[in-house]
Amino acid sequence: EVHLVESGGGLVKPGGSLRLSCTASGFSFSSYNMNWVRQAPGKGLEWVSSISSSGSFVKYPDSAEGRFTISRDNAKNLVYLEVNSLRAEDTAVYYCARDTDSWSGHFSFWGLGTLVTVSS
Amino acid sequence: EIVLTQSPGTLSLSPGERATLSCWASQRVSNNYLAWYQQTPGRAPRLLIYAASSRATGIPDRFSGAGSETDFTLTISRLEPEDFAVYYCQQYGSFPYTFGQGTKLEIK
Numbered sequence A: 001e002v003h004l005v006e007s008g009g010g011l012v013k014p015g016g017s018l019r020l021s022c023t024a025s026g027f028s029f030s031s032y033n034m035n036w037v038r039q040a041p042g043k044g045l046e047w048v049s050s051i052s053s054s055g056s057f058v059k060y061p062d063s064a065e066g067r068f069t070i071s072r073d074n075a076k077n078l079v080y081l082e083v084n085s086l087r088a089e090d091t092a093v094y095y096c097a098r099d100t101d102s103w104s105g106h107f108s109f110w111g112l113g114t115l116v117t118v119s120s
Numbered sequence B: 001e002i003v004l005t006q007s008p009g010t011l012s013l014s015p016g017e018r019a020t021l022s023c024w025a026s027q028r029v030s031n032n033y034l035a036w037y038q039q040t041p042g043r044a045p046r047l048l049i050y051a052a053s054s055r056a057t058g059i060p061d062r063f064s065g066a067g068s069e070t071d072f073t074l075t076i077s078r079l080e081p082e083d084f085a086v087y088y089c090q091q092y093g094s095f096p097y098t099f100g101q102g103t104k105l106e107i108k
Helices: none
Strands: A003-007 A010-012 A018-025 A034-039 A045-051 A068-073 A078-083 A092-099 A107-110 A114-118 B004-007 B010-013 B019-025 B034-039 B046-050 B063-068 B071-076 B086-091 B103-107
Touching: A003 A092, A018 A034, A018 A092, A018 A114, A034 A068, A034 A078, A034 A107, A045 A068, A045 A078, A045 B086, A107 B046, B004 B086, B010 B019, B019 B034, B019 B086, B019 B103, B034 B063, B046 B063, B071 B086
Parallel strands: A010 A114, B010 B103
Antiparallel strands: A003 A018, A018 A078, A034 A045, A034 A092, A068 A078, A092 A107, A092 A114, B004 B019, B019 B071, B034 B046, B034 B086, B063 B071, B086 B103
């Protein structure tokens, strides 16, 4: 059974940084693209990054470019999201999600999310 | 960036009724790479439809998707109590991937 568990969220001051982790199990991790999607309280979904199965290809929306960095460790079945220069508007639940197929762009498996709160 | 606009914002229906949700794209969605998700409070989204009309694994056949290029719809043929939730469309034909703002399907 596919299992994704996020960790690393918490309360951080504006301008601060966090590293979010997602531990994957139940599938051949190194064969799938992985993604982060966030959801601000009471708001909709926002895609924030994707990384290819090998880690050689990454993508971000403009809102994350330069501040967010996605990476992965295929030996440990981990995907990370480093978030820097945090702003109040980055407050959200951050979900880790797996592509349905090796590279499909739609997400069949999601974690429960980790809450990041940016506040002084 | 492709902007997705969902309509209506809120849809009030009764169990057993048919629901039709719309998603309009500001530009043509490449290869009709349009997905639909369902989200209930406090839970992660659940993939329902991909490639505009293909049902994801385990999704009941009362859910169907249609459309192409810029106009897409999600239809739920006969609403069950567990279908009352928020629905999002997502395009993955080009980066950045984008989501619509959501349609809330509530019990009338």
